[in-house]
Amino acid sequence: MSSEAPTAQHNELHTHRSANPFAWLTENTLQGMARRKALLGYLFLAPTMLGILIFTAGPVVFSFVLSLFRWNVFSPPEWVGAANYARMFADSRALTGFWNSFVFVFFAVALQVALGLLLAMILQARMPTWLRYTYRTSFLLPMLMSGAATAIVLGYMLHKEFGAVNYYLGRLGISPIPWLTEPGWAMVSIILSYLWLATGFTMILFIGGLTNISTEILDAADVDGAQGFTRFWHITLPLVSPTLLFAAVTGVIGGLQVFDLPYIMTRGGPGDSTRTAVMVMYESAFKNMEIGYGSTIAVVLFLIILAVTAGQFGLSKRWVFYQ
Amino acid sequence: MQSTATNFGSPRRTAGAAVGDFLRYRLGRWIVLLVTAVFAVIVVAPFAWTVSTSMRLPMESFSVPPQWIVLNPDWSNYARVFERIPFFQQILNSFIVTIAVVIGQLFTASLAGYAFARLEFPGRNLLFWLIMATMMIPLQATIIPVFVIISRMGLANTLWGLIIPALPTAFGTFLMRQYFLGVPKDFEEAAIIDGANQLQVFGRVYLPLVTPALAVLAMLVFNGTWNDFFRPLIFINDPYLFTIPLGLNDLKGYMATGSISVVLAGVTMSLIPVVIVYIFGQRYLIEGIMMGGVKG
Structure with missing residues (x-):
């Protein structure tokens, strides 16, 4: 019941x-x-x-x-309108930071993409499997290192007097290069270190892109007798152009954010020669406690990334070829 | 000579043509492979130098020529790492943060990816493109407000502050969605007929079928979080809460005038977990990067 x-x-x-x-x-x-x-x-x-x-x-x-306020965290924020932006465009250190970021990104991304594509193409060539595997693993290995560890290790190796790099260059008869102590060379060192760290990633992107090319097209190219540079320029390059665009876009976004390499290797020096926009932002916001001014640099950096990316996609209609 | 020429397929070819072919095809390829080998050695050299120098006597650590093969390894550098910085604690912190972020991202991304791939609801496409658009936003553009938010939540200078903001992932959502789209829809219908509810369809049918995708995401997130420097630098200021990259930077500072072998011993130890994970998951790491490039 x-x-x-x-x-x-x-x-x-x-x-x-x-x-x-x-x-x-x-x-x-x-x-x-x-x-x-x-x-x-x-x-x-x-x-x-x-x-x-x-x-x-x-x-x-x-x-x-x-970015429209002046704020040091401890006292209440104070409205300043566009004053932070006006200040930024007159601040030589911030402008230098942006300029350094551009120079870095231009060379780093161009070389990263070229080298990544070259290595991927070499790995596509005929060779024993164990050799291909060894090469691939070697080129991927740096990806495992943190930016901090890379900066420490390569910083030691590039030391002017005691570094291994100058030692071996000396054996080749090249006099010691001031890798980290002279402005122009310091930027070169940061770019080379970044390439060491980041090219493996680009290489994998291109291996993916190259594997995706239909073998029919390549066979047709063979029959037509396309070889060497002609084949690369007229067949391979157009076919990997979507990957090229992706590598360039992610490369620019990643490159404009570079921080740990210059922060640890050179502390932005000598002078301000390797101080990037992100470093200036970090120092303003978290060292000088100028939250508003730091945000201004962050906003401008973001707008630049957006504009460059939009530009890359806009121009891509002229050169990217989709199968 | 004659026989060499026939090897190239045409009996009318002369020895000169054979040499020409050799130069063009064989020699060219050997040179390329040789140059590549030299390049590979240069790329790997910093690793070898790090490990070998970490075992040199402290007084010899910065003397050239570099000693690539260590005959009498000196392990005292490794012990001194633990004396200089709370290395064990920092390794533990790195593990806590990395594992929490990996598990958290697998959770949020598989749920959201499944929702976008397999569940129908008003506003689905709009929400998807909104989330995809946030992939364009660099970390630097949000770090200052995120730090303010973290501080207001009382999470500044805690490991939680490193974990919680890293849990939502637009890229992970995209990745999981792509994989879920690859699973045929029939599986769902079959499971429903067998009496499964929607939650079981997700947990018992679809999720086990995308384990490779979970591995791909886990590898990418592990690598990124373990090596992250920028966020811990800003969020954490207590050395006992440092993650490994911060600890190494700290160690380098202490050792500015001392032995670099100690710093390199720290670097070597920090690499061990990543190398182990890489040995097991290399395939997934490569697949994940290619996914972004080919389908992105």
């Missing part, structure tokens, strides 16, 4: 929908299932959406707002 009562009540809940506020969701129909899926969709999305809102999308807007 007592066990029947709840069962009856349970049935009633299902037969009279108005009695159950969740019936629209639990009903055993196609609409009910679609509603359950939609709800689950929002639930599944909630952590990512919330997280991106709080830690990425929101902060971008917040950065822009902060």
